[in-house]
Amino acid sequence: MRKTVPVIGMACSACSANVENKLNSIEGVNEATVNLVGRTALIDFDPERVTLTELKKHISDIGYDLVIDEEQSAHEIEAHRFKRLKRTTIVAWLFAAMVMCLSMRWIDVGGKDAANQLSLAMALGCIVVCGKQFYANAIRQLRHGVTSMDTLVTLSTAITFIFSAFNTFWGESTWGSYGIESHTYFDAVTMIIAFVLTGRMIEEKAKDSTASSLKQLMGMAPKTARVVDKKQPAQDDEAGDMVPITTIDKGDLLEVRAGEKIPVDGEVTWATSFMTSDAAYVDESMITGEPTPAAKRQADKVLAGTIPSQGRLRMRARQVGEETALAQIIAMVEQAQGSKAPVQRIVDKAASVFVPVVAAIALLTFIIWIIVGGMQAMPQAIASAVAVLVVACPCAMGLATPTALMVGMGKAAEHQILIKDATALELLRKVNTIVTDKTGTITIPNPDIVDFTKSSDLTLEDRETLKPNARNAIEALKGMGIEVHMLSGDNERAVRHWAQKAGINHYQSSVMPGDKENLVKLLQAQGKTVAMMGDGINDTQALAHADVSIAIGTGTDVAIDVAQVTLMGNDLMSVPHAVEISRKTVKMIWQNLFWAFIYNLLCLPLAAGLLHIFGINFQITPMWAAALMAMSSVSVILNSLRLKYMKL
DSSP states (O other): OEEEEEEESOOSHHHHHHHHHHHHHSTTEEEEEEETTTTEEEEEEOTTTOOHHHHHHHHHHTTOEEOOOTTSOHHHHHHHHHHHHHHHHHHHHHHHHHHHHHHTTSSOSSSHHHHHHHHHHHHHHHHHHHSHHHHHHHHHHHHTTOOOHHHHHHHHHHHHHHHHHHHHHHHHHHHGGGTOOOOOOHHHHHHHHHHHHHHHHHHHHHHHHHTHHHHHHHHHSOSEEEEOOTTSOTTOTTOOEEEEGGGOOTTOEEEEETTSOOOSEEEEEEEEOSSOTTOEEEEOHHHHOOOSOEEEOTTOEEOTTOEEEESEEEEEEEEOGGGSHHHHHHHHHHHHHHSOOHHHHHHHHHHHHHHHHHHHHHHHHHHHHHHHHGGGGHHHHHHHHHHHHHHOOSHHHHHHHHHHHHHHHHHHHHTTEEEOOHHHHHHHTTOOEEEEESBTTTBOOOTTOOOGGGOTTOOTTTOOOBOTTHHHHHHHHHHTTOEEEEEOSSOHHHHHHHHHHHTOSEEEOSOOHHHHHHHHHHHHHTTOOEEEEEOSGGGHHHHHHSSEEEEETTSOHHHHHHOSEEEOSSOTTHHHHHHHHHHHHHHHHHHHHHHHHHHHHHHHHHHHTGGGGGTOOOOOOHHHHHHHHHHHHHHHHHHHHGGGGOOO
16 A cells, blocks of 8 residues: 655654665555655555554654644644744744843843853853753654754753853863853854844745645645536536535535636536537636637546536546545655655665764764863864764755655646655656657647548548647657657558658558567666657566656556556647656756755854864854754755746
């Protein structure tokens, strides 16, 4: 059983790695992948060996939560958490502002000792009220031998607070003999918490934007339906009762009027409009991309989420709930956005060991400062170690891949291109050869001709026309450096004619299904990355062996099931669009990873105080380390969001 389950409480890539590792360690779970940006877990498990309730308990033990109650909306839970996070962030900044005023002596409270003691109380209040989530999660995770960003925040603020509290009461007497002036860093404690919370708040808002395409798809699903009795006359404007969509069963008779959403997949039993007495016109652009409303008559199929633009119709429910085409599209996009590209798996492995490595670097930084500077360097050693703990956040690296993937796949879905997984999206950019079927893929039969056997005098144009933008799509693919081969079981004359019309230079006629598969293998043997595009059962062998398989959404279910990419409409410009989206998305991933890597490469030595070796008195303080850490994560997300606005 495969199920996508919302995960609550993840804040960084180490968090998602912790949840994923925990799920995969549970007996009965075959495979689990966790999407940090989408805040979901795609779990393949055996329900006879482990239940969702048991999985929820295991995840709760390490500080996170699974939303398994279908009546409980993950979006509502996240919205509530975001409001609470917003309030907590505001309170943290109030604490930080007060402590800053005290530490800078902008407020006179009767001397240094009084200011330090009041700052201590404020910093402790900030930890208890605003930072308790970091401490609670870090302690819970430590019991299970895992770490996350919460661990770094807890270590840095706890060390800084304890050192400052010690200096408040015993600093002068302890360090005075070494000639060291006693300092407190309560402002750093409060600023770290305030900046980290601010970064998380901005990240959460930006993450919602990356998932907007999926939310738009979900928004297309109707919430209610009009149920009618077959005895009620179709002309009765008062007929039917509006009921929740969850109460609809197969076989129910429903009525849909102009402007209303068709609630489930079904079959038309009656239709009318002012244009014709036996048909209603339905806008199916959200599924097919076709701008012209389609005429729907008795026995025609209609799909959930589409909208009658003219007239009204009655229909018999055939597929309901998760069986509808829209629900399957949503599930496919959701699973695709939750899947991981090969590069992400490498990043996740790095993130899982990142926090312990950073803690080790911070300890090494402290030791080196003490060795070089002696006890006089104690304040500098602690400040440097804390800055290292704070600045080296794994969030930016962890967000680099999933944010770009989510936006890229969402962009594809907006253009009626469904990509099943991240591996397909990554491979699509490497395609340099496309093998395509002819009938139903490049051409479509003339719908006005019913029986071709009685129409031998018809020309080829009269008969199998080119699909919209077929020639433009082929030219676009050529311009991208992609070679196109067309194969067909049709005769030589017809295949040559349509190849020339479409601008295809390589073609073969009278081929069998095995011949298509053999050509794919031959091209692969020549070192080419091959995509196969088809719509029928006779294409499935070749689709299965291609590096990337592309099915036409109007084709057979078998072809669609085999394919990694499904084109929902008839416009073949979707093919170069899919390749372009792949190329730009992968380019964005590498951009994100580059900047995330550069950030850590530059900030770690600056936080550790490496420039002091060269006589340069510059160093990143703990407070600014928190600000830079938050900014790095947000910048990666904002960079990925640029994909939303790319023009194809």
